[in-house]
Amino acid sequence: MELRMLALPVMAVWLTGCASVFTSYPAQADKWMVSYQNGQTEALVTELTPKLEDNDGLLYGLELGRLAQLGGSPEASKAGFEAAFLRFDQIDEQAKLRAGAAVSGAGAMLTNDNAIPYEGKDYERIFAHSYQALNYLKLGDAEGAGVELRRANLEQTVAADRRAKEVDKAEEEAQQQDVDLSQHEGSFAGLNQAAGRVKSSFQNAYTFYLSAVFWEASRDYNAALVDLKRAYEINPDAVFIEEDIRRVQRRMGDRVQAQMPGRDEGSLVVLFEQGRVQPKREISLPVPTIHGAFAVAFPTYDPTDMVAAVPLTVTDADGAGVLRTQVIAEVGAMAARSLREDLPRMIVRQTLRAATKYAAQKQANDASPLAGFATNIYNLVSERADLRSWLTLPMYVQAGRSIVPAGEKQIMLSGAGVNQALDISVSPGGTTVVRVITTGGVPVVETYRL
Numbered sequence: 140m141e142l143r144m145l146a147l148p149v150m151a152v153w154l155t156g157c158a159s160v161f162t163s164y165p166a167q168a169d170k171w172m173v174s175y176q177n178g179q180t181e182a183l184v185t186e187l188t189p190k191l192e193d194n195d196g197l198l199y200g201l202e203l204g205r206l207a208q209l210g211g212s213p214e215a216s217k218a219g220f221e222a223a224f225l226r227f228d229q230i231d232e233q234a235k236l237r238a239g240a241a242v243s244g245a246g247a248m249l250t251n252d253n254a255i256p257y258e259g260k261d262y263e264r265i266f267a268h269s270y271q272a273l274n275y276l277k278l279g280d281a282e283g284a285g286v287e288l289r290r291a292n293l294e295q296t297v298a299a300d301r302r303a304k305e306v307d308k309a310e311e312e313a314q315q316q317d318v319d320l321s322q323h324e325g326s327f328a329g330l331n332q333a334a335g336r337v338k339s340s341f342q343n344a345y346t347f348y349l350s351a352v353f354w355e356a357s358r359d360y361n362a363a364l365v366d367l368k369r370a371y372e373i374n375p376d377a378v379f380i381e382e383d384i385r386r387v388q389r390r391m392g393d394r395v396q397a398q399m400p401g402r403d404e405g406s407l408v409v410l411f412e413q414g415r416v417q418p419k420r421e422i423s424l425p426v427p428t429i430h431g432a433f434a435v436a437f438p439t440y441d442p443t444d445m446v447a448a449v450p451l452t453v454t455d456a457d458g459a460g461v462l463r464t465q466v467i468a469e470v471g472a473m474a475a476r477s478l479r480e481d482l483p484r485m486i487v488r489q490t491l492r493a494a495t496k497y498a499a500q501k502q503a504n505d506a507s508p509l510a511g512f513a514t515n516i517y518n519l520v521s522e523r524a525d526l527r528s529w530l531t532l533p534m535y536v537q538a539g540r541s542i543v544p545a546g547e548k549q550i551m552l553s554g555a556g557v558n559q560a561l562d563i564s565v566s567p568g569g570t571t572v573v574r575v576i577t578t579g580g581v582p583v584v585e586t587y588r589l
Contacts, residue, residue, distance in 0.1 A: 164198075164253075165418035168530035171206060172415070176580030180210025187219070194256040197226035198527060201259070201267055205531040208270060209576060209583050213277045220271045223259070230258050252488065252525035261298035261341035262473045263529045265291050269346045272353070273574070276587050281357070288350040292366065298341040302480065309483035318490050323424050323437075327482065333442040333475035340477035343468035344370035344377060345410075345536040351383070352408050352540075356570040356589035360391045370467065377465045379540050400542045405565040407543045411451040411464045412576040413555055414534035416471050417444035419478070421524040426490050435489045436524040440475040448535045451554035451575060455543075461550060464537035471534045533576070545569075557582040564588065 174183050183206050190199040203219030268291035275283035312318075334340075347370035354363035364387045371380040385397035400406060419438040426435045448469075453461040545567040551560050556577030563586055565571045576583040 164527045165530060168202065168418070171202060172531065172578065175206050175210055176578070178210075180207060180212055180215075183207070183210070184212065184215045191219075191222045195527065197223050197230075197259050198257040198529065200226065201263060201529045202531055204267065204270060205529070208274060209531070209578065213274045217271065217274045217278075220267050220274070223267055224271075227259060227264055252485070253523060253527065255525075257527050260474070260477045260528070261294070261302065262343065262470070262477060263532075265294045265298070265341060265343065265346050266470075266529075266532060268294060269349055272349070273587075276353075276589075277585070284353060285357070288346075288353055291346045292350055292369075295342050295346065302341065306480060306483070309487065312484065312487045318487050323486070326422065326424055326437075327439055327479070329441050329443075330439045330475055330479055330482075333440045333445060333472055334479040335476075336472035337469050337476055339373070340473050340480055342373050343470075343473060343536070344374040344380070345468035345538070347373070348380065348467055348538055349410070351387075352570065352572065353589065355383075355387060355390075360387050363387050364391065374467050377467050377538070379462075379465065379538075380467075383540060398542060400568060403545050403567055404542050405545045405567055406570040407453075407461065407541050407550075407563070407565060408570060408572045409451065409453055409462060409464055409539045410572065410574045411537040411539075411554065412533035412535075412574070413448060413451075413537060414446055415578055416474055416528070416530060416532040416534050417441075418530055419524070419526040419528060420444075421526065426486075435492070437485065437489065438478060438524040438526055440471075440478060442475075445471045446534060448537065449555035451537060451539075451552060451557065453539070453541075453573075454551045454553070456549045456551075458551075461543060462539040462541040464539040464554075466535050467538050468536040469534075470532050470536065474528060474532075531578075533578075552584070557584075559584070561586075 171183055171187070184203065187199050187203040187206070190196060191203070193199065200219045200221075200223030204216045204223060205219075207213075207216035207219055268287045272284040272287035272291065275281070275287060347366040351363045351366035351370060354360070354366065364384065367380060367384045367387060371377065371384060374380070382398065385395045386399060388395050389397040389399060417440060420441050421436050422439050423434050423436050426433050448466045451464045453463070455461055543565055545565050547562065547564050549560055549562050550573075552558070552573075552575055554575075554577075556579065557575055559582070561573065561584055563571055563573065566588065570589040572587040572589060574583075574585045574587070576585075
């Protein structure tokens with residue numbers, strides 16, 4: 140009996156096959172970011188590529204795609220995102236077939252949620268398609284970029300229905316398992332505060348705005364207008380989008396007042412990705428079971444980890460103002476809202492897991508002091524919150540647009556983590572996109588001419 144009890148934890152670890160079951164995922168992501176900031180993108184690609192076959196291969200694909208893109212390797216980035224999309228497709232197919240148990244697999248019952256292969260979040264899917272579109276643009280494939288932008292927008296529509304069904308299913312499971320979903324409401328006040336900053340966990344004006352910029356430059360004004368209106372509906376505080384709507388309406392023949400570029404003018408669009416999305420934190424809460432209370436680890440977000448948004452100011456060579464960006468997507472708040480929506484199912488899983496672990500502890504104690512001690516140590520070590528998420532995403536995405544004289548020119552970029560001059564070229568009637576990314580190291584600055 141003692142040998143069987145001692146073997147149980149070992150078998151649980153073997154069954155899960157996830158490196159993150161007992162290790163901190165945020166610590167891994169921090170290490171990769173340091174490597175990127177030290178210019179070791181090629182080494183990162185070499186390290187992360189084999190991990191695409193792991194249980195958490197989807198997450199590794201997202202991180203690989205982002206880090207390679209930041210490091211100026213669009214082909215490697217494209218491959219990383221493609222691997223992630225393949226995993227998303229497999230997950231969607233599996234979701235149609237499975238009954239949808241509260242906990243996935245015996246390994247998760249005996250360890251923690253890290254034993255469940257990472258399935259990604261809706262906002263992560265959408266950002267991945269948007270970033271893949273930028274890869275195609277960088278590689279000169281406008282058609283491929285258009286496909287990815289359509290996919291990103293479609294995902295926002297599909298996510299609305301999928302999310303509603305998941306919430307309903309969680310409440311149904313809670314009733315079936317007689318779990319009180321409100322029992323820890325007060326312990327997630329900070330999470331609720333962070334989540335309350337956005338209305339949706341997946342809809343973001345950035346994806347729609349990027350798509351609109353592309354379609355307008357391609358002279359598909361109807362598609363551009365649809366996406367601009369969607370972006371403005373999500374973020375009506377971004378007043379420059381309202382001006383964009385009027386300009387596109389004017390292009391379509393509507394008699395509206397709008398600032399239009401002249402014959403010797405073009406458009407400058409600035410996309411600013413500020414900082415890094417905050418990691419989850421772990422809290423321990425008592426979960427009641429039929430055997431008594433059991434301490435269980437939960438993930439949460441602390442609003443104090445969410446730094447304030449700082450606009451990027453763009454001036455010309457004479458110091459005159461060209462534009463100032465505004466926030467169009469709060470990624471940190473979207474991540475918090477996504478976790479908040481996941482809490483009901485998480486509470487059900489944790490309650491069932493607590494009961495399983497408590498029963499195993501009691502059985503071990505009854506068997507012998509040694510078995511009881513070993514099981515107790517295992518329960519303490521294995522009780523870890525699932526802190527996995529796509530951690531190389533930005534904290535905020537900001538944007539701004541201005542009509543500028545055509546030709547070669549130098550602009551100055553000033554803001555949080557960036558202060559540098561940039562030479563750009565603007566074609567008459569054309570659109571030049573400047574993308575600025577800050578992650579704590581040297582900023583990334585890219586230009587795209589549409």
